[in-house]
Amino acid sequence: MTTNLPPMSGGQLVVAALQAHGVRMAFSVAGESYLEVLDALFDAPEIRLVTCRQEGGAAFMAEAYGKLTGTPGVLLVTRGPGACNASVGVHTAFQDSTPMVVLVGQVARHQIDREAFQEVDFRKMYAPLAKWVTQIDLAERIPELLNQAFQVASSGRPGPVVVALPEDMLRDRRAAATIGPYRAVHAHPGAADLAELRRIVAAAERPIMLVGGGGWSDAACADIARFAAANDLPVCCSFRRQDIVDNRLACFVGDLGTGAAPTLVERFKAADLVLAVGARIGEITSQSYTLLGVPDPGKVLIHVHPAAEELGRVFRPDLAIQSGMAEFAAAAAALEPIAAPRWQAWRAAARAEYEAGLAPSRFEPAPALDLGRIMTWLREQLPDDAIVTSDAGNFSGWPNRFLQYRRPGRQLGPTSGAMGYGVPAAVAAKLVHPERIVVGFCGDGGFMMTGQEMMTALAEGVGPVILVFNNAMYGTIRMHQERRFPGRVVGTALKNPDFAALAAAYGAFGASVSRTEEFAPAFAAAIASRRAAIIELRIDPDIITTRTTLSALRRQAEAARAS
Ligand SMILES: Cc1ncc(C[n+]2csc(CCOP(=O)(O)OP(=O)(O)O)c2C)c(N)n1
Ligand SMILES: [Mg+2]
Numbered sequence: 001m002t003t004n005l006p007p008m009s010g011g012q013l014v015v016a017a018l019q020a021h022g023v024r025m026a027f028s029v030a031g032e033s034y035l036e037v038l039d040a041l042f043d044a045p046e047i048r049l050v051t052c053r054q055e056g057g058a059a060f061m062a063e064a065y066g067k068l069t070g071t072p073g074v075l076l077v078t079r080g081p082g083a084c085n086a087s088v089g090v091h092t093a094f095q096d097s098t099p100m101v102v103l104v105g106q107v108a109r110h111q112i113d114r115e116a117f118q119e120v121d122f123r124k125m126y127a128p129l130a131k132w133v134t135q136i137d138l139a140e141r142i143p144e145l146l147n148q149a150f151q152v153a154s155s156g157r158p159g160p161v162v163v164a165l166p167e168d169m170l171r172d173r174r175a176a177a178t179i180g181p182y183r184a185v186h187a188h189p190g191a192a193d194l195a196e197l198r199r200i201v202a203a204a205e206r207p208i209m210l211v212g213g214g215g216w217s218d219a220a221c222a223d224i225a226r227f228a229a230a231n232d233l234p235v236c237c238s239f240r241r242q243d244i245v246d247n248r249l250a251c252f253v254g255d256l257g258t259g260a261a262p263t264l265v266e267r268f269k270a271a272d273l274v275l276a277v278g279a280r281i282g283e284i285t286s287q288s289y290t291l292l293g294v295p296d297p298g299k300v301l302i303h304v305h306p307a308a309e310e311l312g313r314v315f316r317p318d319l320a321i322q323s324g325m326a327e328f329a330a331a332a333a334a335l336e337p338i339a340a341p342r343w344q345a346w347r348a349a350a351r352a353e354y355e356a357g358l359a360p361s362r363f364e365p366a367p368a369l370d371l372g373r374i375m376t377w378l379r380e381q382l383p384d385d386a387i388v389t390s391d392a393g394n395f396s397g398w399p400n401r402f403l404q405y406r407r408p409g410r411q412l413g414p415t416s417g418a419m420g421y422g423v424p425a426a427v428a429a430k431l432v433h434p435e436r437i438v439v440g441f442c443g444d445g446g447f448m449m450t451g452q453e454m455m456t457a458l459a460e461g462v463g464p465v466i467l468v469f470n471n472a473m474y475g476t477i478r479m480h481q482e483r484r485f486p487g488r489v490v491g492t493a494l495k496n497p498d499f500a501a502l503a504a505a506y507g508a509f510g511a512s513v514s515r516t517e518e519f520a521p522a523f524a525a526a527i528a529s530r531r532a533a534i535i536e537l538r539i540d541p542d543i544i545t546t547r548t549t550l551s552a553l554r555r556q557a558e559a560a561r562a563s
Helices: 010-020 032-042 055-069 080-095 139-154 167-171 191-202 218-230 262-270 325-333 344-357 371-381 394-402 422-432 444-460 475-484 499-506 516-529 550-562
Strands: 025-028 048-051 073-077 100-106 132-135 160-166 207-211 235-238 252-256 273-277 300-305 319-322 387-390 410-412 438-443 465-470 509-513 533-538
Touching: 010 032, 010 139, 010 167, 025 055, 025 422, 032 073, 032 100, 032 160, 032 167, 048 444, 055 073, 055 080, 055 100, 055 410, 055 422, 055 444, 073 080, 080 100, 080 160, 100 139, 100 167, 132 139, 139 160, 160 167, 191 273, 191 300, 191 319, 191 325, 207 262, 218 235, 218 325, 252 262, 252 344, 262 344, 273 325, 371 394, 371 516, 387 394, 387 422, 394 438, 394 475, 410 422, 422 438, 422 444, 422 465, 438 444, 444 465, 444 499, 465 516, 475 550, 499 509, 499 533, 509 516, 516 533
Parallel strands: 025 048, 025 073, 073 100, 100 160, 132 160, 207 235, 207 273, 235 252, 273 300, 300 319, 387 410, 387 438, 438 465, 465 533, 509 533
Antiparallel strands: none
């Protein structure tokens, strides 16, 4: 019913739609292409508009918001340059199955296809990066298309939706009824599927469950842990999804990330049944498609995923169940447990291997800054609801291997492997949960990609603690160099600023530690400062993973060449 409604500008209709869909926070870098939306936000103080310093940082914040809350993160950016900067966060939301709605200013409708100032065809540009891309050419269709945008972003396999807003359309005044809130739609597992699942699991000798993907509520996590415990199933998780099942539970046996424990990899290969729930079983998790045969997995595979398109992709499952995570987990928890499962020793051995892996490896000579001991200290100190964010790089092996995750605490990391994620994600997490401790893990490389968003944290008055693992290099790539081209170091050495002084320049707490015993007091002081904080860890650059050194890799590669 549009009769008797007062006409509103397109900008006002956009903001009315955000209100109708319950949006409480949005991340932006301003642009003249969407002034009408900004102006309408002036009259909507209940939507917290976070002004960021670069669209890549803003997009990572919106992605982290979506990952953390399970509701679409909202991003506002301007035409070509803004959209190009934002693309890294949109790609991350796509690969990470994170709900996100991106509003992009666009050139005026009558200028389209002239290559007007900053013009980009967003349908083409974002085609492989977003779940859906649209452009709103008629202001009266704003309620309809934004409802669809929120609906698509959050339903099935969640993902980013990009909505282009021509600037003259935003100025048009139209009467249109707002509509909302959106209702995310998720499939439920059928009774026959569940009975079949139970029958297959009961017939297994060495089952393993793999949890991953997006869309896990705290309740779904609790339900899936109950199902695992009731059936004594060992549970591993996919890359950077370590917070789905409480790592302290006897069923948890480790993560299949970039630094997966060799014992877990072997055990997974030895399993006769894989019950994959939510995980796509992507390249990293499948250890470059070596854990299962392609397309015949070579063992029984039950695959549960929210998107029909992912089932039967790469691997052909014996049983495929399309379901949302909460819907599947609740149904699985309600299944009658399998009586006296015969894999108790198998599960206990997997758990023992995981626990043994929590003991840090020894390095000779012992480093002055012992990251194993520091991670152990953090594991014991961090409260249950702490949020850990991670950038991409080899340093992330330390928190991945040695911290223990659980709900309501969270692990927010880019399964896309996008550098620059750690700081913006920590800022967003602290904005959502100002009362919780948020620790961001970054390398010196990744920190310098989006570290300017520390200023956003200061401006918004929130205090994440950022740990910068400084090895003065793009260490991950240097590791690959030493393996393939030993001794030929090129393009991977870095010169860095004085990170503690940089923190001070931002008005943040800053400290630099080079000895193990300096870490705990620095961390306590960072928390006590109640400000955004940067702690630089001057790490031994030779220690390139939690298990090995650059010199060892170089020696091995040279020996392999000589033989
Ligand atoms: C945006 C982006 N650019 C480049 C890469 C390729 N890459 C992966 S890890 C890495 C180096 C990371 O360096 P740093 O943050 O210092 O962490 P380190 O590996 O040294 O621990 C690079 C360049 C990437 N993943 N993402
Ligand atoms: Mg580095």
